[in-house]
Amino acid sequence: MSRTLEVKVLRQADPHSGSHWETFDVAYEAGMNVTTVMQRIAANPVTADHRDTTPVAYDACCLEEVCGACTMVINDRVRQACSALVDTLLADGAGVIEVRPMTKFPVIRDLVVDRxxxxxxxxxxxxxxxxxxxxxxxxxxxxxxxxxxxxxxxxxxxxxxxxxxxxxxxxxxxxxxxxxxxxxxxxxxxxxxxxxxxxxxxxxxxxxxxxxxxxxxxxxxxxxxxxxxxxxxxxxxxxxxxxxxxxxxxxx
Amino acid sequence: MAKQHVVVIGGGLAGLAVTMRLAEAGIHVYLVSMVPVKRSHSVCAQGGINSVNELTRQQGDNEWLHLDDTVYGGDFLQHQPPVKEMCDWGPRVIHLLDRLGVPFNRTPEGFLDQRRFGGTMFKRTAFAGATTGQQLIYALDEQVRRWEADGLVEKFEYWEFLGPIVDESGHCRGAVVQDMFSMKIRSLAGDALVLATGGCGLIYGRSTMSMICTGGAAGRAFKSGVHYANGEFIQVHPTAIPGTDKLRLMSESARGEGGRVWVPAKPQDTRDPLSIPSDERYYFLEERYPKYGNLVPRDIATREIFDVCVNQGLSVERGALCVYLDVTELSPETHKKLEGILEIYEKFQGVDPRQVPMKIFPAVHYSMGGLWVDYERDGNTGGLVEGSVRNHHSNVPGIFVIGEADYQYHGGNRLGANSLLSCIFTGLFVAPTLENWLKSLPKGGAEDQPVSLFDGAVAVHQSDMDVLIRNQGDENPYKLHEELGELMTRCVTVVRINKELQDCVDKIGEFQERYGRISIADKGEWTNQNFSFTRALGDMLTMARVIAKGALQRDECRGAHFKPEFLIPAPESDEPAELRRQAQTWCDAFKVKNEKWLKSTIAKYTPSGPELSYADVDTSLIPPRPRTYGLKGAEIIEETWRNMTAGGTGDRGGDAVVAPASAS
Structure with missing residues (x-):
């Protein structure tokens, strides 16, 4: 049986709008990281309560933790999405994966900030x-x-x-x-x-x-x-x- | 008169090198990049940068041998004058980087340390830990920031290149670019446009390349009339870590520092790898290639790993294809030199590679092919005429191409640690060309062109965007991309078969039809990544067809392009006279093959698909010879070939260039 991850993302349409949480159910894959989670949401942008939405805007580039692009706050810790492995997050006791943008920079959209x-x-x-x-x-x-x-x-x-x-x-x-x-x-x-x-x-x-x-x-x-x-x-x-x-x- | 500007697209090593060099000459640069330039894909380069150095020189090395290794490793598909110029520049490039503060590893006495890389017997590779690309790009990024502070460089970060602006006479007058936050489209007037936009790995879905390496910029230039050459030559790196989002590179430096590739002799041996005694391990690269061992050129290492896993069933795991890359026997000091890559393995696989052999498999890594550019050969040196406006100039006047985006330096297969050199070299070397190009232009720069030229170009892209974003259909761009990646990885990577390639070309055509029914979930006009990706997917399909058609039509084996149907059978007789006869047959077939296929593939865009033609390759410096790494009967083939070509046939063209006395 395939497992499903509960993923919460703090979304914000643009610099002037307020933010709100959206929850997604994403099928678990062995070895996946938070970037893969975002890719899967982009391919099927539907919330857990079956509402159509837009893909989450996020930065990602090298995916090897050498470019620094994909920095965001994941389960209350600032880190790169590429090296945030889902298995590790789950092993750390998190039932939910919670992703939000960094707080010290202006939000452009969703997880994209102006550094x-x-x-x-x-x-x-x-x-x-x-x-x-x-x-x-x-x-x-x-x-x-x-x-x-x-x-x-x-x-x-x-x-x-x-x-x-x-x-x-x-x-x-x-x-x-x-x-x-x-x-x-x-x-x-x-x-x-x-x-x-x-x-x-x-x-x-x-x-x-x-x-x-x-x-x-x-x-x-x-x-x-x-x-x-x-x-x-x-x-x-x-x-x-x-x-x-x-x-x-x-x-x- | 309006001030002249150069528009540089791409802020990796090549784009930054040309930008700083132009700024130094007082020329204003608009530098456009999809990401803050410090985050460009060049950061992913790990192992190092090649150059002849004082130590290797005293061991018999020189620039000519660097040229020879590069063209031999590339299976002679490169024009040799640009490669010669690059190799001659190697020491200068290293000096400059050293002065800019790159923290290259040092010897105990404080000199630059070097390691050995594939396809050479010399330790030519300078390195900064195992994050050399990152360290080099930071040094250049810092220099460009200095010029930005001085007002000579204006950066457009998070801006995307949509296409060149070409006037009625066919001259490029700038570029159309889009702000990836506001989605606003505007023109940038430029008296020269430099494309330094890297490779196109995303066409293969997952590769070692970064998310921005879509080939979108190359595709847009191609559609605007710039020719694309040798597209079918795609490097598949032998050692990468499989992953769900990308295949992470495990640098050749792991082998350069002594890492060994092996599989258990017993298929899918379930024992702890370290408990398997050495006589029950199959060090297949060392056994098959005694001279180069684990440091054979990449195309060969890749095919061997593929062969061991796929044909011989010796993959380490039952359900997945992989072999061991073992650095457990190396000293702690060596582990430290490799820290950057060992950390990557540990972070992403959760296993310490210092203790347990890594599991790796080949992955798409580099585009040897690229946009076509010209050069001017120097009859005296055999290299290039510095400052010639022909250098790196595409077939569209005013458009120049450098770095991985051009096709000139790596032929059929790139040697490790030559890419950082080619990127920085081309960036520095094209600067005087651009200066002369700007001087040669009639008074009245791009900014004096009619406003309608710029507004018209912007309007075309705006309208394309409006149409695509509103498109209604049942096709999902991400799923179509996944299918494209699977198709290309299956058909146009390590082993290429005409039947599959034909199928691939047909399928890409179908994908292009399906692309017409694409639907974008996000219809918004603010930071719409969904739209940017979908637009790039259209370009990926265009370029996938160039790659697949090039591969289909090229009926031979050369470098990374391996078609077993057209492999010349190796001599195998144990009887000397028969072996000699077989070697002669081999060489005759090789000669015929070169007459037909020692050519650059040149693709030209047409709305119904790419048109291919073939152009001669300048091999005036080093006559082509069989590439015999590990081939049975290599010595007899080489001897036969030498006898066949002795005395010169006079058909190599160009001016005579005398090799240094020590060259072989």
Whole structure:
């Protein structure tokens, strides 16, 4: 006998409408994830009480948890729909699969939210290496294995938004720039060439919405799907902004 | 005079590379992408990027050998000058990425570390863990963001390309694009249009490709008159993890770092795999291909896995097709280098591959074929004339194509870790071409074209949308897509049989009729993904027909295109004279086959289906030779072929190019 999953989705027609729950019955398949659930709903957009509806709008791209697109809140935890396996959700004791959009970004439709503020913040902290140009000027700076091993985990940030979703300080009333961006600033400040812009980045992190707004709840590091040591980055940024401010004090 | 603009469609590695390079030259770019560019499909590339490097050079390697491995691995279907240019650029590309801060793995002394990939004996592949594509795209994304902050790049993220704007003289003047949130359609005037829109794996339903790899953009360009070449050459990657929504790639780097492919010698042996002694394991790639072992080119590894499971019944599982990819014997340090992919397996399969051999099976992975583009050969170097307006220029003036979307670099089969190189190389290399193209245009740019040209193009797409969205019928787009995927996977992947291919072409025609009766559940005009998908399905059907018809008509085996009906039987006699005779017969048949089929397939759109023609391939640098990986009698075939072609026949065309002394 085929099993059926009860799936609840918080739907919203557009940025200006209110939201409401819709429930779907979806046939269970071995190994399925929440993205597959959305695909099955799209192919048969009928609610559990037999009303015709529209397919759920959702983001999905790589389905391997490297692009960050399909981030949403599933059974009260922010995560990627692609790596949210139904079997795991059921084993965690959930009778129902409950899906809603992230709450820290404006909803476009259903589960699609506008995360462009994350990319804007990357501009503010100059999250790039300012090279002289793209002609061949020989190899890059020598980097030790240890330095690479410190940089690589930070460089895996896919701007998915999990950390800011879980962060109590990142909200409508605060200008907090968020853990992901702080960590990127730390990454580029540690690069032999990237550090020429170090003080510009530290100026941003020292300003409004910068490092002092972190409430140290440490939620970010718990939800990061890539296990990025975000709290280490924040601690490092804290120390660096302090020395930066002292240097500013002495006019250098 | 209006300011000139370049419209770039697609923000993967190729699109980002050209964008940053144009911005550096002071040229304004509109960058259009269906997803925030940081989330493009290039993130899925895992293993690394190929280039000759200082270490391999001292082991006898050089750019010529990289060219040779690439065209031999590709079964000589590539024009060689572009490939030569790409291989020559390899070291420069790596230098640039290194300077941009890509966290490439390092040796203890702090140099770039390299691993070995398929189809070569050299360790040419630089890598960043097992998420190299992600790391490369982030570096380029960061550079483009820098230019965006400076005002030279304007991004259109969550916008979809609907088609080029072509004026009465046949010149492209920009693109029609649609906001995927508001569904508003508008034009972007551009003095050049660059398509960097990747592959088309979704035609096969589930593949290793991302959800955006529909081939929709290529299909729309094709319908507007851009030719499509070598469509039938689709790479099926040997090692992927089966899944309900997609088939997740398990990188070749797992084998590059020492991972081994095997099945139990006893069919469906139910013992714990690690308890099966080594003499009861069948390491079929190592046994059949002693030279390359687990690192044979992808098309060959794929066929062998398929053969072991389907023909020999040695699949690990009874109900499903799979073989073991075993990295359990590797050191913890090596596991760390592979962390990104081992995590994927663990996350999606719930099994730790460090402890238990992975179960994998081939999956559709890459489009070697793509939109047709031109090039200008440099008579002195054998490579390309840098900055020539012919490079990467399609047959429609003003439309350029780069990255996986073009057809030029990988021939009949792509070598692992050459795709990241080709994407970034083509993006960087096409920039001076575009500069010269903009300079060559008469005064008055695209923005000075009559408003009616742009409004007219927008109106056509608006009307197409209105018709499709209101269409009444009984066909469900998602179910039709599933059927298309099953059909294409069954008929046009690893083993291709003419009877099935004919059936496939006919079925696609039926699907196209059924598409006329498609019904979209969502009639709304806000963020209508249901509509976007259905529109792309129409393009998938168009391109599926190009792929299937190309495969049907090409009666030979070449690279990923394997038709057993046309396989030249391998010499097998144990008696030397007879073996020699058989080798001669083999070589004669090979010569005839090449005369007929060493050609690019060129597809042209017509409303009643694609028209195919065939064009010569420029093999002026390295004369084609039999691809004899693991073939019985390989040595005698190679010797016979050398004797047959010794002294040169003068029919290879082009200018003489002298290979470096160390080239073989």
């Amino acid at each position: 462009s503020p994350m990319f804007q913040s990357l501009k503010r902290v100059k999250a790039w290496v300012r090279v002289d140009g793209y002609y061949d000027l020989g190899s890059g700076p020598r980097v030790t294995r240890q330095e690479q091993e410190e940089a690589y985990p930070l460089s895996r940030c896919m701007s998915c938004g999990c950390c800011v979703e879980a962060c109590p300080q990142f909200n409508d009333h605060s200008a907090f720039i968020g853990p992901a961006t702080i960590s990127q600033a730390v990454l580029f400040n540690s690069h032999p060439t990237g550090k020429v812009d170090r003080d510009d980045r530290l100026a941003v992190l020292s300003g409004v919405g910068g490092i002092v707004d972190c409430g140290n709840s440490q939620n970010c590091v718990k939800v990061c799907p890539k296990d990025i040591p975000l709290t280490d980055s924040i601690a490092k940024a804290g120390r660096d902004t302090t020395t930066y401010k002292i240097r500013q004090w002495f006019g250098r």
